[in-house]
Amino acid sequence: MAFDMRVVWDCLPLLLGGVWLTVVVSLCALAVGALIGLVVCAGTMLGRGVVYRLCIAYVSLFRTLPETVLIFWLYYCIPLVLDHRPTAFHSAVIALAIPAAAYFAEIFRAGIESVPRGQVEAARAMGLSPVWVLWDVIAPQAIRTMIPPILGLSTIVIKNSALVSVIGVEELFYRATVYANQTFHYVEVLTSAAVLFFLLILPLSVLVQLRERRLLTRSR
Amino acid sequence: MLGRSEKPVELAQGATHSIIACSGVRKSFGAIEVLKGVDLEVTRGEVVCIIGPSGGGKSTFLRTLNGLETADAGHIRVDTIELPGTHRDILQVRREVGMVFQSFNLFPHMTVRRNVALGPIRARGLSKAEANERAERLLARVHIFDQADKYPPQLSGGQQQRVAIARALAMEPKVLLFDEPTSALDPEMVQEVLEVMKELAHSGITMVVVTHEMGFAREVADRVVFMADGNIVYVAPPKEFFTNPGEPRLRSFLSKVL
Numbered sequence: 001m002a003f004d005m006r007v008v009w010d011c012l013p014l015l016l017g018g019v020w021l022t023v024v025v026s027l028c029a030l031a032v033g034a035l036i037g038l039v040v041c042a043g044t045m046l047g048r049g050v051v052y053r054l055c056i057a058y059v060s061l062f063r064t065l066p067e068t069v070l071i072f073w074l075y076y077c078i079p080l081v082l083d084h085r086p087t088a089f090h091s092a093v094i095a096l097a098i099p100a101a102a103y104f105a106e107i108f109r110a111g112i113e114s115v116p117r118g119q120v121e122a123a124r125a126m127g128l129s130p131v132w133v134l135w136d137v138i139a140p141q142a143i144r145t146m147i148p149p150i151l152g153l154s155t156i157v158i159k160n161s162a163l164v165s166v167i168g169v170e171e172l173f174y175r176a177t178v179y180a181n182q183t184f185h186y187v188e189v190l191t192s193a194a195v196l197f198f199l200l201i202l203p204l205s206v207l208v209q210l211r212e213r214r215l216l217t218r219s220r
Numbered sequence: 221m222l223g224r225s226e227k228p229v230e231l232a233q234g235a236t237h238s239i240i241a242c243s244g245v246r247k248s249f250g251a252i253e254v255l256k257g258v259d260l261e262v263t264r265g266e267v268v269c270i271i272g273p274s275g276g277g278k279s280t281f282l283r284t285l286n287g288l289e290t291a292d293a294g295h296i297r298v299d300t301i302e303l304p305g306t307h308r309d310i311l312q313v314r315r316e317v318g319m320v321f322q323s324f325n326l327f328p329h330m331t332v333r334r335n336v337a338l339g340p341i342r343a344r345g346l347s348k349a350e351a352n353e354r355a356e357r358l359l360a361r362v363h364i365f366d367q368a369d370k371y372p373p374q375l376s377g378g379q380q381q382r383v384a385i386a387r388a389l390a391m392e393p394k395v396l397l398f399d400e401p402t403s404a405l406d407p408e409m410v411q412e413v414l415e416v417m418k419e420l421a422h423s424g425i426t427m428v429v430v431t432h433e434m435g436f437a438r439e440v441a442d443r444v445v446f447m448a449d450g451n452i453v454y455v456a457p458p459k460e461f462f463t464n465p466g467e468p469r470l471r472s473f474l475s476k477v478l
């Protein structure tokens with residue numbers, strides 16, 4: 001069969017509109033996920049008793065649950081349980097954010113724990129209050145080690161965002177499948193979608209590799 | 221410039237009472253009792269060296285003096301502040317007691333100047349300009365002024381430790397604690413750090429130094445403390461301490477290290 005470039009040009013405007021929604025869904029999911037992750041991380045590091053156990057449970061539960069299950073569950077079960085129907089967009093963002101938060105929590109914890117104990121002791125020994133110890137000494141060093149895994153997580157969230165097409169969010173992959181079904185140009189349209197995903201994620205993964213190399217060569 | 225004449229009034233006032241007073245300090249880690257009731261007083265301007273075998277509790281004792289470790293029992297007074305105390309007391313003690321660590325613990329993401337200026341800015345309320353000026357003055361004092369814009373990992377161990385000393389001095393502490401300050405250094409860098417410490421000692425700063433440098437203790441200390449098994453076993457001026465110790469455990473320790 002022939003690969004028809006004209007089909008690619010025809011579907012491109014539609015797909016690019018989808019790229020926009022893919023980016024919006026992913027960024028929202030990452031922002032919400034980072035926020036929840038911060039709370040969960042605080043709970044695992046500072047919490048006691050029930051709070052601590054809940055946060056640990058959150059991390060292990062949502063790292064094991066398939067995103068697809070979560071997406072379907074939120075979209076179809078929430079209306080039955082809560083008597084409230086979230087939009088497909090909201091369901092999508094939350095469904096992607098919840099597991100992302102579990103990873104964020106672990107990334108934050110690992111980043112903070114990677115700061116050597118002596119650093120904190122030196123800051124405390126100077127009489128800095130805990131807020132300054134966190135702001136001046138822990139955060140700047142922790143964030144540096146967090147950047148590569150956060151970029152990595154971002155690529156995963158973007159990839160997972162294709163899953164929310166199943167509940168009708170008109171992001172890149174949804175538009176590609178609908179267009180392909182209507183025109184039967186599966187090869188051209190789905191290949192185009194694949195290339196667009198690749199172009200979207202490529203810069204991030206290159207960045208990850210650069211940062212990781214820099215971290216490795218940085219001597220203490 | 222270094223010199224005892226810098227703070228004559230303070231020295232005269234403080235000469236009557238100790239700046240550090242500890243009694244019955246105990247500390248356990250799990251089932252192991254590391255400090256078994258330590259008593260020690262340090263006078264203003266005094267240089268006290270603590271020596272003894274590893275695991276004898278020297279570092280732990282030093283760390284109780286600025287609240288990095290909380291004693292399980294006993295009392296510690298630093299100047300006018302009593303420990304155990306409130307959160308605020310502990311911060312206050314740490315601002316009056318500088319500490320120099322074995323592994324330097326400089327902040328690798330800040331310039332050398334910022335390392336030294338940070339404490340005065342955050343804990344003494346100095347402006348950035350005032351703190352930078354103080355930092356540069358102190359870096360000059362430890363003979364490392366030309367490295368102010370570098371980052372700690374770019375410096376040698378000896379240079380890093382001198383920056384750490386400047387950082388501790390920047391808080392204008394009443395007491396300086398040194399936790400084996402030369403133990404992590406390559407041999408050729410030990411002297412440059414000891415030289416700076418000697419200059420400090422002669423300037424009249426109160427110092428408590430945990431060290432394995434017997435030469436330094438002999439030359440600089442006003443009193444030498446021998447600590448073993450969580451207790452202070454023997455205290456004496458260096459001459460008596462090293463030449464004619466009446467304590468058999470100290471004799472056997474010295475025979476191994478000298």
